Amino acid sequence: xxxxxxxxxxxxxxxxxxxxxxxxxxxxxxxxxxxxxxxxxxxxxxxxxxxxxxxxxxxxxxxxxxxxxxxxxxxxxxxxxxxxxxxxxxxxxxxxxxxxxxxxxxxxxxxxxxxxxxxxxxxxxxxxxxxxxxxxxxxxxxxxxxxxxxxxxxxxxxxxxxxxxxxxxxxxxxxxxxxxxxxxxxxxxxxxxxxxxxxxxxxxxxxxxxxxxxxxxxxxxxxxxxxxxxxxxxxxxxxxxxxxxxxxxxxxxxxxxxxxxxxxxxxxxxxxxxxxxxxxxxxxxxxxxxxxxxxxxxxxxxxxxxxxxxxxxxxxxxxxxxx
Amino acid sequence: xxxxxxxxxxxxxxxxxxxxxxxxxxxxxxxxxxxxxxxxxxxxxxxxxxxxxxxxxxxxxxxxxxxxxxxxxxxxxxxxxxxxxxxxxxxxxxxxxxxxxxxxxxxxxxxxxxxxxxxxxxxxxxxxxxxxxxxxxxxxxxxxxxxxxxxxxxxxxxxxxxxx
Numbered sequence: 001x002x003x004x005x006x007x008x009x010x011x012x013x014x015x016x017x018x019x020x021x022x023x024x025x026x027x028x029x030x031x032x033x034x035x036x037x038x039x040x041x042x043x044x045x046x047x048x049x050x051x052x053x054x055x056x057x058x059x060x061x062x063x064x065x066x067x068x069x070x071x072x073x074x075x076x077x078x079x080x081x082x083x084x085x086x087x088x089x090x091x092x093x094x095x096x097x098x099x100x101x102x103x104x105x106x107x108x109x110x111x112x113x114x115x116x117x118x119x120x121x122x123x124x125x126x127x128x129x130x131x132x133x134x135x136x137x138x139x140x141x142x143x144x145x146x147x148x149x150x151x152x153x154x155x156x157x158x159x160x161x162x163x164x165x166x167x168x169x170x171x172x173x174x175x176x177x178x179x180x181x182x183x184x185x186x187x188x189x190x191x192x193x194x195x196x197x198x199x200x201x202x203x204x205x206x207x208x209x210x211x212x213x214x215x216x217x218x219x220x221x222x223x224x225x226x227x228x229x230x231x232x233x234x235x236x237x238x239x240x241x242x243x244x245x246x247x248x249x250x251x252x253x254x255x256x257x258x259x260x261x262x263x264x265x266x267x268x269x270x271x272x273x274x275x276x277x278x279x280x281x282x283x284x285x286x287x288x289x290x291x292x293x294x295x296x297x298x299x300x301x302x303x304x305x306x307x308x309x310x311x312x313x314x315x316x317x318x319x320x321x322x323x
Numbered sequence: 324x325x326x327x328x329x330x331x332x333x334x335x336x337x338x339x340x341x342x343x344x345x346x347x348x349x350x351x352x353x354x355x356x357x358x359x360x361x362x363x364x365x366x367x368x369x370x371x372x373x374x375x376x377x378x379x380x381x382x383x384x385x386x387x388x389x390x391x392x393x394x395x396x397x398x399x400x401x402x403x404x405x406x407x408x409x410x411x412x413x414x415x416x417x418x419x420x421x422x423x424x425x426x427x428x429x430x431x432x433x434x435x436x437x438x439x440x441x442x443x444x445x446x447x448x449x450x451x452x453x454x455x456x457x458x459x460x461x462x463x464x465x466x467x468x469x470x471x472x473x474x475x476x477x478x479x480x481x482x483x484x485x486x487x
């Protein structure tokens with residue numbers, strides 16, 4: 001079942017008592033906040049983070065960070081700031097919806113480990129910054145949907161078999177009652193592609209971080225079990241392997257590949273990974289490499305050029321025996 | 324007296340309203356009163372009762388919303404919060420506690436935080452959390468008829484409470 005969970009992410013929303021929330025902050029307060037957080041991080045964990053003021057990043061570089069899921073689309077392009085750990089598992093966004101968004105991401109299903117990593121960074125900052133907190137409402141956040149723990153834990157699952165069996169609406173309906181939600185893999189408001197679904201907690205008040213994460217873990221495991229049995233049924237179909245290798249063939253030889261097509265084909269590649277002895281982490285890497293901003297790099301390419309380059313990158317990646 | 328809305332000019336208008344049996348009284352300057360569509364009261368001229376009540380009972384009407392209180396820290400009113408779905412600052416939660424509580428309860432099913440407490444939180448908050456945890460354990464023990472442990476927990480709670 002290991003190849004069903006793609007990645008785990010935990011984020012904390014935090015605000016400082018001394019400033020109004022992001023929408024009401026002036027420029028000097030924003031600069032002060034950046035300097036406070038930077039100093040706190042450097043004192044507690046010197047050399048662990050790289051710092052990027054958003055106004056110094058080109059649009060393409062910023063989009064690359066979004067594709068790596070290290071920042072969100074909502075991070076302010078002018079006054080936003082992000083600290084990213086060298087191993088690219090932690091990022092701290094300043095000037096997104098809240099003063100601080102502490103995010104940790106790890107491959108596969110690793111809720112306990114991801115929570116504990118995010119918790120450590122939260123503790124470091126907590127010791128040096130005065131968080132806005134209320135005994136009853138918990139951590140005070142810009143949007144009341146994040147009150148309480150301010151924590152959103154999510155697991156990205158690859159669910160092609162359940163999607164094919166049209167079982168996703170059933171999951172969405174039933175986990176909604178448990179305070180959990182299903183979204184696209186880039187979070188709120190993003191569309192689903194490549195059968196990648198993000199399962200996360202919706203409720204943050206009246207439930208502790210541990211309770212929330214263990215509830216998510218239980219539900220994610222149940223969904224994974226159902227996906228596994230649906231895959232088992234798929235495997236019994238004579239055409240299953242044929243479909244996997246046909247789609248692999250297209251990836252291996254195509255000259256033009258739009259993103260939607262890549263996502264659909266890479267979903268087959270993930271599904272066939274155990275048969276082909278391909279590592280899921282390599283597929284994760286390929287998915288990032290085949291994203292529009294990563295394909296552009298330092299040059300601006302037209303959509304047609306991007307689609308051609310994507311096909312080149314995929315061909316090269318699969319052809320060189322890297323996977 | 325200073326205008327309760329802009330908190331800058333001298334109040335020249337005393338405005339009273341009763342909604343659902345709840346009386347409200349506001350001191351406003353001429354400019355704010357005019358902006359809220361109640362300048363006619365200030366001037367005592369041409370005031371149309373029909374217009375006044377239409378605005379008052381229209382839930383989207385600005386006059387009622389505009390004379391709502393303002394957050395002392397960020398100056399947000401309930402209107403700002405309704406428009407943006409976001410607070411202006413941490414103090415908005417205490418300023419608009421009465422108005423926000425039902426929505427928060429509906430959203431989360433609870434208005435009691437049970438998760439992590441920041442290290443900077445006061446000793447009082449920590450103690451109160453400890454007491455509610457012990458109380459929960461005590462309730463559980465009573466339901467299980469484990470009165471011996473329940474008595475110990477009760478003493479512990481009493482001790483913590485007597486420290487306050």
